[in-house]
Amino acid sequence: MNAPSVDAIVVDERGFPAPMTCPDPRHWTAHKLWLSQRNDREPVKKGRDLAQALAVISLLKDRMPQLPIDATFLATLPKELANQMDSSIEKKPSVGPNW
Known part of the structure; x- marks a missing residue:
C-alpha cells in the first residue's frame, strides 16, 4: 500500500527512546477495513x-x-473505501469476549 509514513519516538523495553517510522495509521485502518x-x-x-x-x-x-479522519483525509481514499471508513467512525470497538 502506498501510504505516507509517520515518524515517532517510542520507548523500548529498557526505557530508551527509539525512532520509529510506520505507515499512517489512518491508511492502515482503511486497509484493515478493506480486508474485513x-x-x-x-x-x-x-x-x-x-x-x-x-x-x-x-x-x-x-x-x-x-x-x-476528516473530509480531507477521506478524499485521499477510493470512494467506496472512504464511505466504509466514514461509516465505521461511529462504531465502538469490541473490548473483550462476547460471552
Missing part, C-alpha cells in the same frame, strides 16, 4: 481485521488529534 470485507478472506481473520480497525479508529479519535 473481502469475500475470499477467512472468517476468523475478517473479524479480527474489523476489530483492529475499530480499535485504531478509537485511538485516533481519542489520542491522536493530529491525524484526523
Whole structure:
C-alpha cells in the first residue's frame, strides 16, 4: 500500500527512546477495513481485521488529534473505501469476549 509514513519516538523495553517510522495509521485502518470485507478472506481473520480497525479508529479519535479522519483525509481514499471508513467512525470497538 502506498501510504505516507509517520515518524515517532517510542520507548523500548529498557526505557530508551527509539525512532520509529510506520505507515499512517489512518491508511492502515482503511486497509484493515478493506480486508474485513473481502469475500475470499477467512472468517476468523475478517473479524479480527474489523476489530483492529475499530480499535485504531478509537485511538485516533481519542489520542491522536493530529491525524484526523476528516473530509480531507477521506478524499485521499477510493470512494467506496472512504464511505466504509466514514461509516465505521461511529462504531465502538469490541473490548473483550462476547460471552
